[in-house]
Amino acid sequence: GVAHGLAWSYYLGYLKLVLPELEDRIKSYNVSHGNLLKHKETWRLHILLPLSCSIFDNLADVDSNIEFLDNLSELQINRAGIKGRSYKHSLYQVLDEDKRPHYCILEYATPLKSLLEMSKEASAEFTKEDRLEQTKLFYRTLKDILDNSQECRGRFRLVIYDGREDSGKSHFLSKELLR
Amino acid sequence: GVAHGLAWSYYLGYLKLVLPELEDRIKSYNVSHGNLLKHKETWRLHILLPLSCSIFDNLADVDSNIEFLDNLSELQINRAGIKGRSYKHSLYQVLDEDKRPHYCILEYATPLKSLLEMSKEASAEFTKEDRLEQTKLFYRTLKDILDNSQECRGRFRLVIYDGREDSGKSHFLSKELLR
Numbered sequence: 001g002v003a004h005g006l007a008w009s010y011y012l013g014y015l016k017l018v019l020p021e022l023e024d025r026i027k028s029y030n031v032s033h034g035n036l037l038k039h040k041e042t043w044r045l046h047i048l049l050p051l052s053c054s055i056f057d058n059l060a061d062v063d064s065n066i067e068f069l070d071n072l073s074e075l076q077i078n079r080a081g082i083k084g085r086s087y088k089h090s091l092y093q094v095l096d097e098d099k100r101p102h103y104c105i106l107e108y109a110t111p112l113k114s115l116l117e118m119s120k121e122a123s124a125e126f127t128k129e130d131r132l133e134q135t136k137l138f139y140r141t142l143k144d145i146l147d148n149s150q151e152c153r154g155r156f157r158l159v160i161y162d163g164r165e166d167s168g169k170s171h172f173l174s175k176e177l178l179r
Numbered sequence: 180g181v182a183h184g185l186a187w188s189y190y191l192g193y194l195k196l197v198l199p200e201l202e203d204r205i206k207s208y209n210v211s212h213g214n215l216l217k218h219k220e221t222w223r224l225h226i227l228l229p230l231s232c233s234i235f236d237n238l239a240d241v242d243s244n245i246e247f248l249d250n251l252s253e254l255q256i257n258r259a260g261i262k263g264r265s266y267k268h269s270l271y272q273v274l275d276e277d278k279r280p281h282y283c284i285l286e287y288a289t290p291l292k293s294l295l296e297m298s299k300e301a302s303a304e305f306t307k308e309d310r311l312e313q314t315k316l317f318y319r320t321l322k323d324i325l326d327n328s329q330e331c332r333g334r335f336r337l338v339i340y341d342g343r344e345d346s347g348k349s350h351f352l353s354k355e356l357l358r
C-alpha cells in the first residue's frame with residue numbers, strides 16, 4: 001500500500017542514514033555552543049506525526065512557545081548520482097509553562113506532507129478517508145520498523161497527535177514535547 | 180500500491196519543487212562558468228530509471244565516459260520543520276564515441292533505491308518479483324504525472340533502460356544519454 005512504501009522509504013532513505021550520525025552531530029554542536037543540549041534523553045530526533053497531516057513549514061506558527069534556534073552541522077553523502085547530498089536537522093527552543101527554555105531536535109515526518117498533497121490532487125485518486133487510514137498505517141509501520149532497528153535504537157521519539165488541536169491558544173505541542 | 184505512492188511523493192515532494200527552479204540555476208551556472216551548457220535542449224534533469232533498480236552512488240562506476248563535473252547552486256527551502264532544507268543537482272561531463280565532451284544534469288530516480296532496499300529487507304515482505312512489477316508501475320505513473328504537469332513541462336527527460344547492461348565495456352549509458 002501507499003503508506004507501507006512511504007514508511008519503508010522514509011526509514012531506508014533517511015532515518016537509517018541520519019539517526020546513527022545524530023549523536024556525533026549533537027556532541028560537536030555542544031562543543032561549540034556551551035554544552036546547550038545537556039540531557040542525553042533529549043539526544044533524539046523528535047518526529048512529529050499529526051494524524052491530520054497538517055504540516056507547517058514554520059513551527060512557530062503552530063505554537064509560539066517553539067522557536068527555531070539553529071541547524072546542527074549537515075551530513076553530506078554521495079547518493080544515487082547526487083554528489084554531497086545534504087541532510088540536516090533543526091534545533092528548537094521550547095518554552096515550558098514557566099517560560100523556561102528547553103532544547104529539542106524537531107521535524108515533521110515529511111511523508112505526511114506527500115499524503116496531504118496526494119489527497120488534494122484529483123488525478124492521484126486518493127480521498128481524505130484514504131489519507132486518514134494511510135496515515136495511521138504509516139505510523140504503525142514506521143513504529144514497527146524503528147522498534148526493530150538496531151541502528152536507530154534510542155535515537156528517535158515518535159510524537160503522534162491529532163493535529164487539529166488549537167495549539168496556538170493551548171500550547172498543545174510544546175507541552176506534548178516536554179512530557 | 181507502493182509504486183503509486185512513491186511516484187506521487189517523488190513528484191509532489193521533489194520534482195514539482197525543483198524542476199521549475201532548474202532553468203535559473205543553469206543560467207547562473209553558465210554566467211560563472213563560461214556558458215558551459217550551451218544547448219537549451221540539455222537544460223533538463225535527466226532522470227535515470229534502470230528497471231533492475233541497480234543504482235550506483237558514483238556514476239563513473241557505471242560508465243567511464245561519465246564523469247562528475249560540479250554541482251549547480253543548491254536550492255534551500257524551509258520544509259516541514261527543517262530550516263533551509265537543501266536540494267541540489269549534479270552536472271556531469273559525458274564523452275561521446277569520439278571522446279568529445281557533452282554536459283548533462285543527471286541523477287537516478289531516488290525511489291528506485293528504496294524499492295531495491297525494500298526487496299532486500301525480509302520484514303518489508305517485498306519480493307524481487309514485486310519489485311520489478313512496482314518499478315514498471317513507478318515509471319508509468321511518474322510518466323503520466325509529469326506529462327500532465329505544467330510546472331515540469333520540458334524540464335526533464337526520463338531515461339529508462341534495463342539496468343543490467345554491461346555499461347563498462349559497451350558505454351551503454353553515455354550513448355543512451357547522448358541519443
Ligand SMILES: Nc1nc(=O)c2ncn([C@@H]3O[C@@H]4COP(=O)(O)O[C@H]5[C@@H](O)[C@H](n6cnc7c(N)ncnc76)O[C@@H]5COP(=O)(O)O[C@@H]3[C@@H]4O)c2[nH]1
Pocket residue numbers: 009010013014015082085086087088109110111114185188189190192193194261264265266267286289290293
Ligand atoms: N535526488 C533527490 N534529492 C533530494 O534532495 C530529494 N529530496 C527528496 N527526494 C525524493 O523525493 C521523494 C519525496 O521526498 P520527501 O521529502 O517527501 O520524503 C523523504 C523525506 O521524508 C526523508 N528525507 C530524505 N532526505 C531528507 C532530508 N534531507 N531532510 C529531511 N527528510 C529527508 O526521506 C524520504 C525519502 O527520501 P528519498 O528516498 O531520498 O527520496 C525522496 C522521495 O522519493 C529527493 N531526491
